[in-house]
Structure formats: C-alpha cells, structure tokens
Amino acid sequence: MTPAEIQSVMYSTVQPYDVIQAVLQQEIILYCGRLISTNPELFRGILKIRVGWVLEAMKYYLTLFGQEKKLEDHSPYEVRQLLYKVLSIKEWSNTEQLTPRRRRQLEGCLCRVPASFYNQVWDVMTRTPHGIRVAGNVIPQQPTLSNMTKSELTFPLLVEEMLNNIQQPEYRQLTVELLTIVSTILCRNPELTFSQALDLEQLMNDAAHMYVKDHNLQEEEISCLVEIPYVRSTGYLARAVVNTVLKGGQISKNIECGPESCKIS
Structure with missing residues (x-):
C-alpha cells in the first residue's frame, strides 16, 4: 500500500469511530518504519505488521506487568519504548521470567513465526491431499499448490491470513508450533501422508487429553498446553500427530528401506 492509501484506510475506518486510536495507530506505523530501518532484526519472522495486533501486544505487556495506566495515556516516547519492548521479547523473556502463556x-499478537516456517507449511500441504483445517477454515491442497509456488509471497500471505483467523494469540502461537512439529515428522518420514484433512485443532485437543491424563487433571482444554514450556508441549503435540498418522494416515507404497531394499506395499 502507498502512504496515501494507508492514510485513507486509517482515517476512513478508524477515525470516524475513535480519533485517539487513529492517532495511536499512526504513531505505531511511524515508529515501525523507523525501527525497520535501524533494527530490522526485530521484525524477523513477522510477515505482515498488523497494527491493531501490535497495539494488543502492547496492552498485554502493560497488563502482564501490572501497569494500570492505559496505553492511550502514555506519551509518544513511552509508546515508542513499549513498541520496542514487545518486538524485542526474545531479548528479555527469560530474564524477566515470562510464563509460557x-x-x-x-508472540501470537505479532504472529511471529520461525525461519522457513512457510516453506515447512508448503511441504506439509504436499502431504495432505485434503488440506489443512484450522479455526473452522480449510486451506485445500488443490488448487492451492497448482496456483501458487513455494517461493512466491502469495502462499505465505494465505497461511498468515489463516493464522490470523485464530482470535486468541496464545492459541495462534501454539498452532505455529504444531505446524512446525508436523513438518519435522513428515520430513523425517517421507513415506507418510495424511489420508484425511489435517485438523490442527483436533490435534491440539488430543495432545491436551494426553497431558491431562498423564498429570491426573480434571479439565481437558487446550489451555493446559499453553501453560507449559515449549520443550514439554512439543512432546505431547508430537505424540498427537504420530497417533493421527497411525490411525488415519497412510504409508506410501513401494518405499525402499534398508540395504536390502525391502518394500512396503
């Protein structure tokens, strides 16, 4: 979008309803522009800057650390400092003892993803003939793979839009973690494909069920996975993926294995 288009969108969709928010969003856009020039590493893994969600991240930060002062009441300098703080979360999350949730x-507000994430999702798509389902929406394998290529921007934008449909940012981030795990498992087992649509929400529910069972808990909600560190949630998500493959996946035919070229058919 050109600067004129950004201004038009901002003042036609935001200002008529909330002048303060329109000005605040304008400040965020300007500050992001400066940071991209001076600290581009802060935006690594962020495909699209969604100003509304950046503001939500800043509000989350204020709430998490018990600051009662509203974001709108902060000075421009303080807003700029808060923006830098949420974008640089990797630098201070451990020292300030952030909980996994x-x-x-x-991170979910920023929709930050690991390096090569969108390429990994593409590879997963090639192994899921019935597509990927998340938050009630499905990205079909076809015509997606026929109309797009792995290297062009349209596919990452499609996936990012799918992730943005998840309203709770912590679940959005958990979905990113899950897709990375699925990609890793499929990469290490090239003979595997999914015979049904890859339902990410169901996989998370299955993982939560296993976690609850292992720890004798009462509630079986995905929220329990959000509360535990990545190194622990990874194990349960991976188990859920493997179980799904064993139950509803399929093994490609004529896969050679071992020195004697044994075949599975």
Whole structure:
C-alpha cells in the first residue's frame, strides 16, 4: 500500500469511530518504519505488521506487568519504548521470567513465526491431499499448490491470513508450533501422508487429553498446553500427530528401506 492509501484506510475506518486510536495507530506505523530501518532484526519472522495486533501486544505487556495506566495515556516516547519492548521479547523473556502463556500471547499478537516456517507449511500441504483445517477454515491442497509456488509471497500471505483467523494469540502461537512439529515428522518420514484433512485443532485437543491424563487433571482444554514450556508441549503435540498418522494416515507404497531394499506395499 502507498502512504496515501494507508492514510485513507486509517482515517476512513478508524477515525470516524475513535480519533485517539487513529492517532495511536499512526504513531505505531511511524515508529515501525523507523525501527525497520535501524533494527530490522526485530521484525524477523513477522510477515505482515498488523497494527491493531501490535497495539494488543502492547496492552498485554502493560497488563502482564501490572501497569494500570492505559496505553492511550502514555506519551509518544513511552509508546515508542513499549513498541520496542514487545518486538524485542526474545531479548528479555527469560530474564524477566515470562510464563509460557504470556510469551505465547505476545508472540501470537505479532504472529511471529520461525525461519522457513512457510516453506515447512508448503511441504506439509504436499502431504495432505485434503488440506489443512484450522479455526473452522480449510486451506485445500488443490488448487492451492497448482496456483501458487513455494517461493512466491502469495502462499505465505494465505497461511498468515489463516493464522490470523485464530482470535486468541496464545492459541495462534501454539498452532505455529504444531505446524512446525508436523513438518519435522513428515520430513523425517517421507513415506507418510495424511489420508484425511489435517485438523490442527483436533490435534491440539488430543495432545491436551494426553497431558491431562498423564498429570491426573480434571479439565481437558487446550489451555493446559499453553501453560507449559515449549520443550514439554512439543512432546505431547508430537505424540498427537504420530497417533493421527497411525490411525488415519497412510504409508506410501513401494518405499525402499534398508540395504536390502525391502518394500512396503
């Protein structure tokens, strides 16, 4: 979008309803522009800057650390400092002892993903003939793979839009973690494909069920996975993926294995 288009969108969709928010969003856009020039590493893994969600991340930060002062009441300098703080979460999350849920909330607001994430999702798509389902929406394998290429921007934008449909940022981040795990498992087992649509929400529910069972808990909600560190949630998510593959996946035919070229058919 050109600067004129950004201004038009901002003042036609935001200002008529909330002048303060329109000005605040304008400040965030200007500050992001400066930071991209001076500290581009802060935006690594962020495909699209969604100003509304950046503001939500800043509000989360204020809430997490018990600051009662509203974001709108902060000075421009303080807003700029808060923006830098949420974008640089990797630098201070451990020292300030962020809980796993809080870190996922902040990262989820920014929709920050690991390096090569969108390429990994593409690879997963090639192994899921019935597509990927998340938050009630499905990205079909076809015509997606026929109309797009792995290297063009349209596919990452499609996936990012799918992730943005998840309203709770911590679950959005957990979904990113899950897709990375699925990609890793499929990469290490090239003979595997999914015979049904890859339902990410169901996988998280299955993982939560296993976690609850292992720890004798009462509630079986995905929220329990959000509360635990990545190193622990990874194990349960991976188990859920493997179980799904064993139950509803399929093994490609004529896969050679071992020195004697044994075949599975």
